[in-house]
Every structure is written in structure tokens, then in C-alpha cells.
Amino acid sequence: MISANKLIIVAWSLVPWFCMLAGLHYFHSILWTFFLYHGCCAIPAIIWKRHHWSKHLSRPTARQLIILLVAALLFGAYTYYAYHLVGTHIFNKQRALASLNFRGFRPDWLIPMSIYFVTINPLIEELFWRGVVLNELSSRDTKIFSLPVLWTNFLFAAWHVMVVRLFVAPLFLYVGFMIVLSVGVYLSWMYRKTDSLVLPALWHGLVFDLAVVILLWSVVLG
Numbered sequence: 001m002i003s004a005n006k007l008i009i010v011a012w013s014l015v016p017w018f019c020m021l022a023g024l025h026y027f028h029s030i031l032w033t034f035f036l037y038h039g040c041c042a043i044p045a046i047i048w049k050r051h052h053w054s055k056h057l058s059r060p061t062a063r064q065l066i067i068l069l070v071a072a073l074l075f076g077a078y079t080y081y082a083y084h085l086v087g088t089h090i091f092n093k094q095r096a097l098a099s100l101n102f103r104g105f106r107p108d109w110l111i112p113m114s115i116y117f118v119t120i121n122p123l124i125e126e127l128f129w130r131g132v133v134l135n136e137l138s139s140r141d142t143k144i145f146s147l148p149v150l151w152t153n154f155l156f157a158a159w160h161v162m163v164v165r166l167f168v169a170p171l172f173l174y175v176g177f178m179i180v181l182s183v184g185v186y187l188s189w190m191y192r193k194t195d196s197l198v199l200p201a202l203w204h205g206l207v208f209d210l211a212v213v214i215l216l217w218s219v220v221l222g
Helices: 004-012 015-026 030-048 062-090 093-102 107-118 120-137 147-164 170-194 198-221
Strands: none
Touching: 004 030, 004 120, 015 030, 015 147, 030 120, 062 198, 093 198, 107 120, 107 198, 120 147, 120 170, 120 198, 147 170, 170 198
């Protein structure tokens, strides 16, 4: 029988959808979107279920950090050149800029948003999705391709679709979903392998979210 706590977290994992809907399509505000998702959804769960993740914050080894930095450089360079080679076929720049402007974006937000994306955002998302949702629904020994793990990462990817659809051509929406799903599974595997959320959070921010920042700068300034 599923415990009450598990049912609560299952329901809680659906809340980001409503946060995105309200922030992006009701308030039409990037700031409201982050406030609802991070401030009203993720952080309360992180505080409430801190016993799940508080002992999983060990520092990465020097070797892990070197691999991380190499991956960040290579993936960042790949993202930059891929966008300039085929980005016009994937991203609808006019639609993306219109969507950003409609939701209050200003060019002088680029730097603070970029810093937020590679620092605060990955930390909150890893503590919420891997630290709370994944840990509540599965144990340390649960296989990576199990229902609880797939549920966690399916929901992690699904709410991203609401953001991705504002930027990419419809044909590539499912590709974007599969990429984010794969990233989530990879970060979950890394967490289980290292028993620490620090390395997945660093990968999330310095590899994957940095790629998003590079795309954002390319769309806005390119």
C-alpha cells in the first residue's frame, strides 16, 4: 500500500505544471513563474523533506571536477556552434523573442538571469526532483529504470515542455522532451552512483543549464 507521504509527493510533483501555467499564461511573467515554481512549490518541499537530502551533500573528487569542467567546455562549445549551424531550423527566433518580451523580459536581465540559471536554478531543481521526489518514491537500491525513477524524470521533463514550446518549432518539441528526460535520468543515475546531490547539481548548472544560457544569449543577441 502506498503511504500518505508518497501520495502527497506524487501530487506535489504535478504542481510545477500549474506553476508554469499560472506564471507563463495567466500572469504572463517570467518573474512570477520562477516565484511560483521555486518559491511556492520547490522550496517548501525541500525544507519539509530535508531529511532526505541533508546527508547527501559530499564534495566531488578532483577527478570528478576535472571531468565536469571538460564536459562543460565541450558541451558549451557544441551548443554554440550547433545553434549557429542549424539553430534557425530548430528555434523560431521571432516567436522566442516575442514570447520573452510578452512575459516582461528585458535585455538587461540577461546577466542576472544567466547567473541564476547556472547557480540557484540547478540547486533548487536537484534538491526538489532528486532530493525530495526521487528519494520519497524510491530507495537507494531501486533500479534506475523503475517506475518511481521514470515518474520523477518524466514529470521533470514534462513541465520543461511548457517552456521549450515557446522557443522551438513544433516538430522539435518531442525531441526537446526526450533530451530533458534523458538529462533527468542521467542526473538520477549520477546521484545514485555518487550518493551526493552536489555533483548532479554542478552538472545540471555548468553543463546543461549553461547550454540553455548560451542558447538564450544567441537568440537575444545573435
